[in-house]
Amino acid sequence: MIKLSKQKSKTTAEARKEKVEKVLNDLGHKVYNDLDSSRFPSVTFASRSVSNIVYDKKLQQFILGSSTVKRTAGNIKHIRPFTQLLWLAYFSKKLVEEKKTSTLRDVYYSAQAFDVEFQDQAESDELITDLEVLLGGAREEFNVYPEERSAIFGNLTIEYTVPGYEGKKLDLSAHPDGMMIGPAMTTAEFADTDAEMVLAIEKGGLFTRFIEEKVHTKYKAILINCAGQPPRATRYLLRRLHSELKLPIGILCDADPWGAHIAMVIKSGSANAAHLRDLTTPSGVWLGVWASDIQKYKLPSDPLTEIDIKRVYELKADPRYKEKLWHDELDTFLKYKRKSEQEAFSRYGLSYIVDTYLPEKLELLK
Amino acid sequence: MLIDIGENKPIILRRDTEEANGKTGTRVDVMLEGDFTRSAQKINEYFKQTALVGSYANLTFVDPIGRISTYERATEALPPPPKETLPHPHGVDVEAFKRMVKLNEEKTLKRFMTTHFHRIGDRTAVKFLEFAGIRPDIAPEKLTNEQAVTIVDALQRFTEFLPPDSSCLSPVGEVILGTGIMKELEPEFSTVVVRPPSSYSGFPFLVEVGLVYGGKVLEPGRKLFRFANRIPLLYDESSDVSFKVLNEEIDWRRYHVPDEAPVGVITHICSTKVPYKTVGKEYIADRPEIEAEIRNAVREALRRLSLYLSKKGSMEAVQRKMNIYGKYLPLIAKFSQDLAGEKRPPKYKQLIADEQEAADVEEKAAQELTVEVGGKTGVNDQIEQAKIEDYS
Numbered sequence: 001m002i003k004l005s006k007q008k009s010k011t012t013a014e015a016r017k018e019k020v021e022k023v024l025n026d027l028g029h030k031v032y033n034d035l036d037s038s039r040f041p042s043v044t045f046a047s048r049s050v051s052n053i054v055y056d057k058k059l060q061q062f063i064l065g066s067s068t069v070k071r072t073a074g075n076i077k078h079i080r081p082f083t084q085l086l087w088l089a090y091f092s093k094k095l096v097e098e099k100k101t102s103t104l105r106d107v108y109y110s111a112q113a114f115d116v117e118f119q120d121q122a123e124s125d126e127l128i129t130d131l132e133v134l135l136g137g138a139r140e141e142f143n144v145y146p147e148e149r150s151a152i153f154g155n156l157t158i159e160y161t162v163p164g165y166e167g168k169k170l171d172l173s174a175h176p177d178g179m180m181i182g183p184a185m186t187t188a189e190f191a192d193t194d195a196e197m198v199l200a201i202e203k204g205g206l207f208t209r210f211i212e213e214k215v216h217t218k219y220k221a222i223l224i225n226c227a228g229q230p231p232r233a234t235r236y237l238l239r240r241l242h243s244e245l246k247l248p249i250g251i252l253c254d255a256d257p258w259g260a261h262i263a264m265v266i267k268s269g270s271a272n273a274a275h276l277r278d279l280t281t282p283s284g285v286w287l288g289v290w291a292s293d294i295q296k297y298k299l300p301s302d303p304l305t306e307i308d309i310k311r312v313y314e315l316k317a318d319p320r321y322k323e324k325l326w327h328d329e330l331d332t333f334l335k336y337k338r339k340s341e342q343e344a345f346s347r348y349g350l351s352y353i354v355d356t357y358l359p360e361k362l363e364l365l366k
Numbered sequence: 367m368l369i370d371i372g373e374n375k376p377i378i379l380r381r382d383t384e385e386a387n388g389k390t391g392t393r394v395d396v397m398l399e400g401d402f403t404r405s406a407q408k409i410n411e412y413f414k415q416t417a418l419v420g421s422y423a424n425l426t427f428v429d430p431i432g433r434i435s436t437y438e439r440a441t442e443a444l445p446p447p448p449k450e451t452l453p454h455p456h457g458v459d460v461e462a463f464k465r466m467v468k469l470n471e472e473k474t475l476k477r478f479m480t481t482h483f484h485r486i487g488d489r490t491a492v493k494f495l496e497f498a499g500i501r502p503d504i505a506p507e508k509l510t511n512e513q514a515v516t517i518v519d520a521l522q523r524f525t526e527f528l529p530p531d532s533s534c535l536s537p538v539g540e541v542i543l544g545t546g547i548m549k550e551l552e553p554e555f556s557t558v559v560v561r562p563p564s565s566y567s568g569f570p571f572l573v574e575v576g577l578v579y580g581g582k583v584l585e586p587g588r589k590l591f592r593f594a595n596r597i598p599l600l601y602d603e604s605s606d607v608s609f610k611v612l613n614e615e616i617d618w619r620r621y622h623v624p625d626e627a628p629v630g631v632i633t634h635i636c637s638t639k640v641p642y643k644t645v646g647k648e649y650i651a652d653r654p655e656i657e658a659e660i661r662n663a664v665r666e667a668l669r670r671l672s673l674y675l676s677k678k679g680s681m682e683a684v685q686r687k688m689n690i691y692g693k694y695l696p697l698i699a700k701f702s703q704d705l706a707g708e709k710r711p712p713k714y715k716q717l718i719a720d721e722q723e724a725a726d727v728e729e730k731a732a733q734e735l736t737v738e739v740g741g742k743t744g745v746n747d748q749i750e751q752a753k754i755e756d757y758s
Contacts, residue, residue: 028705035699035712038720073698076690083694083701090701116697 017096020142023135024093031086040074043085045134046275053274055319060267060282062274064133080116081127087116088124088131092142099163101143101183104128133275140186140233150234151178151204153211154222155195158188176211178225186233190245196220197365198241200284202228202253202262206342206353213354219362222247229262235279238266242281248365249281255289256304256339257311260329268320286325287361291332294340297357300347301338308339402430408600413437414550415591415598419538419634421546441545445596451534452484455494455521456568457639463518467506475509476502485528497524530570530638532563537572537636538596547576551630554580557670559663566655571637573659577667578630579623579674586626588612592650593634599648606649608633611660621672629671633660684725691718 027043034041046052046064056063071078071085091110095102102110108124111117118124128139139145156172162184169191172179179185199221201207207225215221222241226234242249251266253259263286269279294301304312312333315321321330333339345353368377402409406429413427417437422444425437453462472478479491486494495502498520500513509517538546540558547556561573576591578584592599592608603609612631623629641651650656699714 024705025707028702028707031698031702032706032708032712035695035702035714035717038713038716040717041698041702073695076687079690079694079698083697086698086701086705090704093705114697115693 016141020096020135020137021093023137024089024096027086027089027135040072041082042070042072042074043082043134044068044070045130048129048133048275050271053271057319059277059280060320061269061277061280062271064274081130084111084116084118084124084127085131085134087111087114088127089135092131092144095143099143101145104139104144104146107144129272129275136275138232138236138273138276138279140183140236143183145183145233146231149180149182150227150230151207151225152181152185152222152237153178153207153225154193154198154216155220156193156222157191158185159191160184161187161189172222173216178207178211178223181224181231181234181237183233186237190240193222193245194220195222195245195247197362198222198224198238198247198249199287200224200226200230200234200238200249200251200266201342202226202259203342206252209350210354213351215354215358218354219358221250226262226266229265232273232276232279235266235269235281238284239278239281242283249284250287250362250365251284252287252342252361253289254339254341255291255294255299255301255344256341257308257315257330257333259289260286260326261311261315264315264318264320264326285364287364288357289340289342289344291329291336291338294336294338295332297345299340299344301340301344304333304337304339309334309337410435411600412598415593415600416596418546418550418591418632419543419593419596419598421542421549438549440549441542443539443541443545445536445538445542448536449533451530451638452482454484454530454565454568454570455486455524455527456565458483458518458521458568460515460518463514463521467509467514470506473505474502475500475504475506478506484530490526490528493526494520494524527568530565530568532570532572534638535563535570535572535636536595537574538593538634539574543574543576543632543634547578547632551578551584552582553578553584553630555671555674557667559666561659561663564655564659566641566653569637569639569641571635571640571656571659573656573663574632574634574636575660575663575667576630576632576634577664577671578632579671580628584628584630586628588625588627589630591630591632593632594640594642594647594650595636596634599650601646601648603649605643607652607657608650608660610652611657611664615657615661616664616668618668621668622675623668623671631664631667633663635660688718688722688725691721 030043031041045068047067047069048064049067052065052067053062054065055061071082073079073082088107091102091107094100104125105121107128108118108121111124118127128144131142132139135142152172153176154172158170158172160166160168160170165184170179170188195216197219199210199215199219201210201223204225204227207223210216210221210223216223224230224234224238230238238249241247249266251263253262263284267280267282267284267286269276273279289299293299312330316327316330321327342353345357348356367379369375370377409427409429413425413435414437417425420437421440422442424439425435427435429435453466458466466482467478470478470482472481475495476488476491479486479494480488492502498517500509500517537560540560543558544556547553547558556576556578559575559577561575563570563572565571590603590606590608590612592603592606599606608631618625635650635656640647641653641656643649643651695714695718699712703711
């Protein structure tokens, strides 16, 4: 049983808030001073164009290269997005100050009250990403969250830091459906746990099966339902579970190129978030289900579709898939052209995956 | 009253006198018989178009069910009345020549030539008769049929006649046409091009073109108004020379006038003999001389329209830009003030003022540039012509 220092954690949350307030304030001053001296304000930040996204071997994730874009209020094509960007900063400041959160959709609607309305949510999402690049932080730091939520379950007690719940504790094994990973969960401090590992699972079906089969006590595992490609909040939480609690992270997905990539994104991020750090867990381990497991465990399988095969080739071109395990598994996909879902293990009985498959795979975490 | 078509003289049936009551001018009342229900639309159109070229007259139309349409006089100017003129030698055929000889009272052919033709003096008469191979002292009534044919043939071929002068023409003129356009079409832009007089086959003619853009009356698309000697031509538009020029010879894209732009083109052909294609006198033949004059006039008018549109475009762009600054800079000021935590708003208004000043300078430059562009169109003409030659 690890007892965690409450004092230290609280300072982390405070420091984060202070940092965000400072970058927002700096931006405000820069624009304010420009206007005050009759200059058109402008901002310069790293370009997010495909050609400027490069893989950094040391960080083991995609990062933005050296080319930049400049957005100036003097250019009438830029002035609207510039104003919207500044509004987003202004809106974020309000959120952070008042310790409120907002979803991406909320942001889109809130803009309408300020005469800076976005054409659609895609446009506002795009500008939120610009703000992240400009200010060097994830939108979650500015209290803006996406809609989709994944879930967590296990022997872990958290302590909330959100307004109205400060100091309140919650045992994450209290509810058998798992607990939603939202802003309150992401910012909560870890109070205590006896877990020895974290298992990130692609789909809700297997997540529930694991809870029913008591994987959390049998293997002392914290279970996370990624619900497909995990949202950033979930990736951020995974990273914290690893770095703050020193727990190994194992990832279980379907045996298809899409599942493989979920594991990869948890490990080393996505190109879309190349401007962000702290969302990756490079030491995460892809436990399965591998392409080779389909043969090894004689799993029921379906043929790969054309889109699946195209995806395999795309992944083969990704530098991160050069590593032997990943490279070989992609080749196995191409060799047999078959895929299987996690649920395929059910042909050997409902507990087979927990009693037989999982122990073999967990060897990889040691 | 009736008209003697042969003599072009009135036959007066009854004469009455009426008090003028201090009014001056000429008033003409005409009553016509016809099938009104079938042609009402064309008749109304006829009046509207007549008002377009006749802004110097009051027009009142009382239709059979008593509805009154009036078109008010809008200018004091009057078109120059045409002067009576002798026929030009190029325009005379054997039939006409014989008729002239029959009515002649001169003793010699030379005298006959100088008194019966337009711009022929003694010297030209002698030179011509020598060219035709007919003795100048011969009595005109003694001419044989063959000699008459020889002379008419020579009249066509002889190149030293002076061109016809235009004093016999009565163009509408820039002022009257311009006034009619403003009154009837209320356009956003209009221009009138009056070409110098020219001639075809010995008949003097003159082309006037009005070009109209936008405004209250015109609908999207091109509309053509055709006139011959100030008479509206309402039928068979697509057989007319003006239609051919507008639709086959003018490259509208070059003047940046899209097909759906609300554009009206008024063509007026004024001549001692309008070359109608048929006896119905509804459309004008494509005589090369007339076609060329219409083309030149329309091109000139389009250059002016193009210039106007580009000037308007650049002014609108500046206005749009200032509107955008006016909308967003206050917001930027507000958000930055809040983010920076400052007490007073930043002085952004100076920035807008500076920008307005710069825009004014820019606009001036843009105007100068459009003049230049207008001038360059001629160069493009040549380039395009050169290209066409290359292909041939």
